Amino acid sequence: MSHGSFYANAPRHLVAVDCIIFGFEDGKLKLLIIQRKVDPLEGAWSLVGGFVQEDESTDHAAIRVLRQTTGIRDIYMEQLRTYGDANRDTGARVISLAYYALIRISEHDRMLAQEHGAHWLNLHQIPGLIFDHNTMLNEALERLRDKAKFHPIGFELLPEKFSLPQLRNLYEEIYQRPLDKRNFRKKILAMDILEKLDEKDKSTSKKGAHLYRFDRKKYDALTQHGFVFEI
Amino acid sequence: MSHGSFYANAPRHLVAVDCIIFGFEDGKLKLLIIQRKVDPLEGAWSLVGGFVQEDESTDHAAIRVLRQTTGIRDIYMEQLRTYGDANRDTGARVISLAYYALIRISEHDRMLAQEHGAHWLNLHQIPGLIFDHNTMLNEALERLRDKAKFHPIGFELLPEKFSLPQLRNLYEEIYQRPLDKRNFRKKILAMDILEKLDEKDKSTSKKGAHLYRFDRKKYDALTQHGFVFEI
DNA sequence: TCAAAAGTGTTCAGCCTACACCCATGA
């Protein structure tokens, strides 16, 4: 092949991003999905997605799609992997990059989501999704579990101020198993990455639970000295 | 946007695969790289890569590219991640899926590789590569370390029959730190996933080291009962 | 006063780490 035609002769593909958007509310992990607006499979449940534009980085495409649907920006987002089977999309050959995102539902624009036909569904109530989107979801969940075990990303799902019972509840949801109250508290506090506040959260008990805030500066400093977060 | 034009109006992209090909020989981790044959940057060092064809899955593209360059098939290969910056390739806008592969160098067709201008280089002697290929390499190494810690993929880099000193040497190369001889042996043998052979490898000592073979059936059976491999 | 969730310490077992000497054999 001559040099000039190396790029010119190569086939071109539709490239999409699909977002697996996790949230945490009322003690449950949730997923934001929409009803598809185009054929084929119009009206079916789907992850939030869109095509990568010319001269737009794929990361930017994912951020843009998420912002357009939920109004949220500056959130935790990470590439999962790319789904490239030739027949995965029944409408055309589309290569799709899956990204997963962690959202603080409380800070999220519910109205905008509604306008786009988006809904927060409990993870246990997710219906059949189009194409390979259920596979994407399952792999995203697995990745979330792997990642959350050694990185402090759980905080991305909680409000800025949270209680220890709330935090424990989150990890119980992620890993689908009970965690010992005392051991959890001991482990987390021993890391010395939480700032204890004077406020209490009385929404779930009469006694009230102390609120904490994740101290990223402290975490970053510790990390530079070999500290490794682990749940 | 009307339904019919949903796919038709979307932009199309060049999509490539690039392979980070690891091998292990003479006690050292090695990487297979080639000298680029096309402009821009003709002659510069590059990962092995190629374009994804029409109606070809991206996984298949990676397998094909690797086979065409090295003659090897049926090897361990896994998607790393996709590099999608708009300007990452200076020749054109190309979205690239990186795959990393583990090869038994001894079973590999050196002649075919030579014909393609491919070379096995010691990991510590890798020159500057084109585009973002050094980033791909570094991320692949990190992934290899993460993956090898909890999955028995190290065996993919060794001959079918190997000694424990050889295996330990491999992990010392991967993690770049010495491993205690006795503790390593104890841990590996305790897993009960190796078959001890009657043969010895006398190439590195007069006493000779017993050869072992990875028993995948045993490993799979154990895994189903909750066993987790860990180095 | 009582119900309901928050908060608190200790013990035990298992695992990881550190560490030094004998063995087998070809040269």
Place this chain on the structure above:
DNA sequence: TCATGGGTGTAGGCTGAACACTTTTGA
């Protein structure tokens, strides 16, 4: 016989898991 790498066991410290009662306070 000797140099070289292969092979072996134990003791101490640390970490993770199990586990029950007291505190607070609004209703």
